[in-house]
Amino acid sequence: MADLLSDDEIEAELPDGWDREGDEIVRIYEFDDYLRGVNFAQMVGEIAEAQFHHPEIIIRYAELEIRLTSHEEGGITEDDIEMAELIEAERGD
């Protein structure tokens, strides 16, 4: 189990474009159309399975909302930061 990060650590390590909301880190990605968002959700799911750390993914028209937290620890850990970084790399922004 990873350790919970402090407020300062979260602020320092949060990737650009991501926000902290309580015990979660959140990012909304915009897409040109609905299916591009659906396809990206699939890729995020594959990363999550590889990491065995699973985000909440909300698929809306032409956007995805991705929310990460470490359920077992009850907050934000390095696992969440790493997932956010991997998702950013996949997005290529």
Ligand SMILES: C[C@H](O)[C@H](O)[C@H]1CNC2=NC(N)=NC(=O)C2=N1
């Ligand atoms: C039983 C527990 O859900 C599993 O060990 C893994 C699976 N994926 C997970 N994903 C997230 N976001 N948090 C967890 O604590 C977590 N735990």
